[in-house]
Amino acid sequence: MDKINLSALNLDEINDLIKPLGASSFRARQIFNWVYLKSAKSIDDMTDLSKSFRDELNKIATITTSTIKRKQTSKDGTIKYLIEYADGECVETVLMRFDNRANLTACVSSQVGCCVNCKFCATGKRGFIRNLTSSEIIEQVLTIQRDTGLKVTNIVFMGQGEPLLNLDNVLKAIDFINTNLVVSQRRITVSTSGIIPKIRELADKNLQITLALSLHAPNSTIRKTLMQIENRYSMDELKKALKYYNDVTGRRITIEYLLIKDINDKTEHAKEVAQYLHDIKCNVNLIPYNPVDETGFKRPNGDDIMKFKCILEHSGKKVTIRLERGADIDAACGQLRGKVV
Ligand code: SAH
Numbered sequence: 001m002d003k004i005n006l007s008a009l010n011l012d013e014i015n016d017l018i019k020p021l022g023a024s025s026f027r028a029r030q031i032f033n034w035v036y037l038k039s040a041k042s043i044d045d046m047t048d049l050s051k052s053f054r055d056e057l058n059k060i061a062t063i064t065t066s067t068i069k070r071k072q073t074s075k076d077g078t079i080k081y082l083i084e085y086a087d088g089e090c091v092e093t094v095l096m097r098f099d100n101r102a103n104l105t106a107c108v109s110s111q112v113g114c115c116v117n118c119k120f121c122a123t124g125k126r127g128f129i130r131n132l133t134s135s136e137i138i139e140q141v142l143t144i145q146r147d148t149g150l151k152v153t154n155i156v157f158m159g160q161g162e163p164l165l166n167l168d169n170v171l172k173a174i175d176f177i178n179t180n181l182v183v184s185q186r187r188i189t190v191s192t193s194g195i196i197p198k199i200r201e202l203a204d205k206n207l208q209i210t211l212a213l214s215l216h217a218p219n220s221t222i223r224k225t226l227m228q229i230e231n232r233y234s235m236d237e238l239k240k241a242l243k244y245y246n247d248v249t250g251r252r253i254t255i256e257y258l259l260i261k262d263i264n265d266k267t268e269h270a271k272e273v274a275q276y277l278h279d280i281k282c283n284v285n286l287i288p289y290n291p292v293d294e295t296g297f298k299r300p301n302g303d304d305i306m307k308f309k310c311i312l313e314h315s316g317k318k319v320t321i322r323l324e325r326g327a328d329i330d331a332a333c334g335q336l337r338g339k340v341v
């Protein structure tokens, strides 16, 4: 018989699991705290349970079914994990810390591979393999906490995969993380390439999470050359969905804009972006392109980045430039492949 994975159970489920062992709900709470709040690495770590009870529990349960297949640490402190699930498939999860901030941000994956296949992204090159289950998503956060002994404070769904094409499992994971790992919705961001019907569906849930939209182009013609998804869900329709999201949730959207040298980084592009966004409640996050071998794209120069930022700021938007993290270990945005090579 396969052992039960404790890392996927809520308090009631742990209770149900241990009742046949004659254990009280107080024991269930202890186990729950070890798994989610104290990041125990094994059942034997649960030292306030008797040795004989731990032995019984070990026979029917395990603390996790995933393993760290590889771990790389960047010069800037970013850690990239390659996590292997029970069926042998792997995804990458990145832990980012920023000097002088107490935040620990986990960048989690939602799918193995991705079917959207954007030109600039390493994940897309692999094609789509499968969706992650909600517990496989949660396991990524738990893996980081177990390995570092630290508490993750912020979560961004910006690893591999298109979260809105696995929305049910992503929402289940968010709900679980919110209640059991005590990370508030306000500290969770979901990034999408623009799956319009799912943006509307998410709006109707009226959550407190932040929606981030990968725009990456000033107009439909350029967007089509970078993102095939523009053929299915055009910028015109996207705009209506973004406004709907603003109206229903009252929340500001984060617009992600990848700056690629000579493709979408010039002042005329910035003006077009400003015009497109003028009636959308949003902040803009500029992402200087991180090199991915086979694409041929280049990072823009600093001067063009600053001009682009200025134009958007003058249009009244709050603009930030995304700090590059972990590029020396291919952990920066768009560089995740989910493979050992
Ligand atoms: N699939 C979702 C979330 C994962 S990607 C999405 O596309 O939004 C997270 C962000 O990294 C997206 O904005 C994505 O477009 C961006 N990205 C992809 N490749 C990149 C690269 N080579 N350099 C910088 N950012 C990249």
Ligand code: SF4
Pocket: 114, 115, 116, 117, 118, 121, 122, 123, 124, 125, 159, 160, 161, 162, 193
């Ligand atoms: Fe998929 Fe996002 Fe990469 Fe596009 S950028 S291929 S949607 S992971």
